[in-house]
Amino acid sequence: MISVGICDDEKQCREQIKNLLEQYFKEKGPHYELWEYESGADFLDRGEEINLLFLDIEMEGVSGIELKDYLQAEEEIRIIFVTGHVEGMPEAFGKNVYGFLEKPLDAQKLEKYLARVIEDIEEDIILVLKGVQGEMALRQKDIYYFASEKKYSRVVGREGETFCDMSLQQLEEMLGQKSFFRCHKSYLVNLGNISDANQSIRLKNGESIPVSRRKAKELKDAYLKYIIRKAR
Numbered sequence: 726m727i728s729v730g731i732c733d734d735e736k737q738c739r740e741q742i743k744n745l746l747e748q749y750f751k752e753k754g755p756h757y758e759l760w761e762y763e764s765g766a767d768f769l770d771r772g773e774e775i776n777l778l779f780l781d782i783e784m785e786g787v788s789g790i791e792l793k794d795y796l797q798a799e800e801e802i803r804i805i806f807v808t809g810h811v812e813g814m815p816e817a818f819g820k821n822v823y824g825f826l827e828k829p830l831d832a833q834k835l836e837k838y839l840a841r842v843i844e845d846i847e848e849d850i851i852l853v854l855k856g857v858q859g860e861m862a863l864r865q866k867d868i869y870y871f872a873s874e875k876k877y878s879r880v881v882g883r884e885g886e887t888f889c890d891m892s893l894q895q896l897e898e899m900l901g902q903k904s905f906f907r908c909h910k911s912y913l914v915n916l917g918n919i920s921d922a923n924q925s926i927r928l929k930n931g932e933s934i935p936v937s938r939r940k941a942k943e944l945k946d947a948y949l950k951y952i953i954r955k956a957r
Contacts, residue, residue, distance in 0.1 A: 727755060727846055728774060732762040732792070733781035733807060738828060742779050742807070745835055755843070765792040775802050777842050779826075782808040797821065803842050805835075844954060848904055848917060854880070854889040861887065865904065869928050871896050871913040878913075881932070906947045909937045916951040 729746060731739045739761050750757050760775065762768040765787025768778075778796075782789040789806060796802050797820045804821055809828040824838045848866045855861075863882060872879040877888045878896060889896075893913050897905065900913075908914050912934050914926055921927040922944055926934050936944055 727757045727843065728760070728776045729757055730760045730762060730768065730773065730775040730778045732765060732768045732778060732784075732789070734764055734784045735781070736763075738781070738807060738830075741830055742835075745830065745832055746839075749836055749839055755847075765789065768792065769795075776846050777803045777805065779805050779807055782806055793822065803845065805838050805842070841954070844903060854891065857888045857890065861889070865900075866915075866917055868915050869918045869930055869932070870915060870934055872934075873911040883930075902947065904951070906944055908940050908944050909935050911935075916948055919948060922948045 731742050733739050733742070743759065743761070746757070746759065760771075760773050762771070765784055769787065769792070780789045780792060789808075793804055793806075796804070802821065803823055805823050806825045807828065807830070808825060823842055824834075826835055826838070850865050851862050852865050852868075853860055853862050857877070863880065867883040869881045869883075871889075871893055872881065873893050874888065876890075876892070878891055878893055880887050880889055891899075893907065893911070897907050897913055904916055905913055906916055908926060914928075914934060918929045919926055920929050922936070924941070925936055926944075928934070
């Protein structure tokens with residue numbers, strides 16, 4: 726479930742964003758919940774936990790820029806700015822700012838930003854896996870790869886390695902193919918932690934893992950698509 730907020734003092738703009746979000750999530754998912762705020766002060770007073778905030782730059786009282794500065798110091802909320810005045814944009818750059826939508830809104834541009842934000846949110850989720858000694862929680866983006874170890878899978882990540890009680894096939898089905906790729910019968914790799922992909926894969930931790938011959942082209946295509954999505 727992704728929690729989305731719209732903070733804009735213009736009801737018409739909130740309605741437009743809400744309609745575009747409803748259409749997007751209905752067609753492409755995932756499940757979401759939506760919160761509306763009439764002002765920056767309204768957002769701060771209510772205190773809902775938000776993953777993504779559509780934020781108007783020009784508002785009475787607490788401006789979008791002031792709210793952005795506060796959130797960057799205190800929260801990990803992703804922001805898409807909405808503005809009717811492009812001259813205010815230079816001040817709006819910063820951590821977790823994904824882009825700017827000019828009023829009236831461009832649906833295609835909104836969808837492009839949404840796709841990036843959702844993928845980043847999904848990569849930041851916590852995976853709860855059944856380990857040899859009980860359940861363990863791992864951040865998806867911190868995992869380098871899974872390796873088959875008979876009936877277990879070895880999990881290699883930023884914090885070292887451990888074992889989970891799931892097969893690579895089960896993990897592949899659970900994680901999908903956006904961020905992970907089965908490069909070899911014995912390896913499931915996190916595309917986000919690859920530094921180079923050729924005859925073998927070099928990971929950001931300096932380790933190398935093999936690529937089966939029949940998977941080499943698929944891997945290059947999957948990795949290229951991943952890079953393109955991240956560069957948009």
